[in-house]
Amino acid sequence: MAQAAERPRRPGRPRANPATEASGLTTHDQILDAAAALFVEEGFASCTTRQIAERAGIRQASVYYYFSSKDAILLVLLSSSIRPSLGFATVLREDAEAGRDPAGRLCALVIADVRTLAGARHNIASLYDLPEVQEKAEYAGFRADRDELIRVYGDFAEAVVPQVDPTLCGTLVMQLVESVIGLRTAGRFRPSYEADIARACLRMLGLGEDRIEQAFRTAQLLLAR
Template identity: 45%
Template sequence: MNSAPPPSRAGRPRASAENLNTRVSSRQQILDAAAALFSEAGFSGSSTRAIADRVGIRQQSLYYHFAGKDDILAELLSGSVRPSIDFVEGIEAWVPDELSPAGALFALASIDARTLRRTPHNIGTLYLMPEIQDPRYDAFRNQRRELRAIYGRLGAAAAHPDVTGTITEERIGAILIQLTEVVIQLRRDDQGATGDDDATIAASCLRVLGLSTAEISAAREEADRITALVQRSAAQPA
C-alpha cells in the first residue's frame, strides 16, 4: 500500500537570489536593507548577516556585490552627494555662460534637497557618526567637500556685494550646504519633507545671500529651464 507523501510544512523561503524582487536589482535591495538597519541599529550594531537575512539571501551572496558593510555604507553615503555634483557638472557642460549664478544655485539647492529627501531611510543621519572619519570613507568626505566648495563658488557669485564683503566664499559654502541639509533634520523629527520643501530651501539659500523676492522668483524660473536642459542633455545618447 502506497502512502501519500507528507504535507509540506510552511516555513521561511530558502534564501536565494530567486527570492529577490525582480524589479529591483539585488545590489539595490542590499543597499536598502542596509540603510534600514544602519538607521535602526546603528552601524556598529548591524552585520552583513543581518543585512542578508533582511533581503532574504545568503550572506555569501551579499559578498558577491559588496566586500563588507563598510563598502555598503560608502556607497550609500556617496549616493546622497554624488547626484548633486553630477548635476552641477551637467550645468557647466550644457548650460550657456549667460545663465546666472543665482539660477544655477537655485537649481543645485533644489536637486540637492530632493536627493536628501529621497535617500533610503534618511541615510544623511549617519553623516555625524564617528566611523565616518575613518580613512575608508575619504571618498565620501572629499565629495561632500567638493559639493560645499561648489555652493561657495556659486553663492559668492550670486550674492549681493554687501554680503560678499563680510563673509568668505568658504563660509558661504558651509552655510548653504547646511541649509540644504535641514531636510535630514525634518525627516528625523518625523515632520517629513515634500517637493515643496525643495523650492523653499533653495529660496532660503538665495535669501541669505541678500537677493530680493523678485530676484529669487526670477532665479527659480531660470532654474526650471536649467534643470530641463540638463535632464534633456543627459537623456540623449552619447
C-alpha cells in the same frame, strides 16, 4: 574617487529566498536597500552582515560576494547621496545659459540636492556624522566629495554676490540643504520645503524677492532639461 570598496559582480550566486525577485531589485541593490534600512533603524555599529542578509532574503555569503565589508556597503550608500548633486553641478558649470543667471544656477543645485536627500528610500544621510565616517580611511573619498560640494556651493554663491566669503557661504548653504536630514528623521519633511530651503539660501545672500522669483524661473528650466 576610487571604487575599490565594491567587488565586481559575477553570475551564478543563487538567492536564499527566490521570493525577493518580486522586488524588482538585483541582488546587489537588494543588499544596499536592506543595509540602508538597518543602518538607519538599528544603527551602523550594531548591525551585522547576517542581519543584512536576512533582511534582503539572501545567504550571508552572498553579501560578501558583492561587498568586501559592512564599511564598503555604507560607502556606496553615502556616495549615492552626494554624487548626483556633484554631477549636476558639473552640468551647471558647463551650461552657458545657467552661467547667465548665477542665482538661478545656485537655486537649481539646491533644489536638486534637496530632492536627492529627500527622495532616498532611507534617510542614509543621517549617518554622515558617524565616527567611522568622519575618521576611518575607507571614507576619505566620501569626505572629499562632500567638501567638494561645499566648495561648489561657495563658488556658486560668490558668482551671485562677489563680495561674500565663499567658504562661509558654501558651508551655510550646505547646512540649509542638509536640514532635510533632520526633518526626515523627525518625520516633518514636506515636498514644499525644497522651495523654502532654496529661497532661504538666496535670501541669505541678500537677494530681493523679485530676483529670487527670477532665479526660480531659471532653476525650473534648468531642472527640466
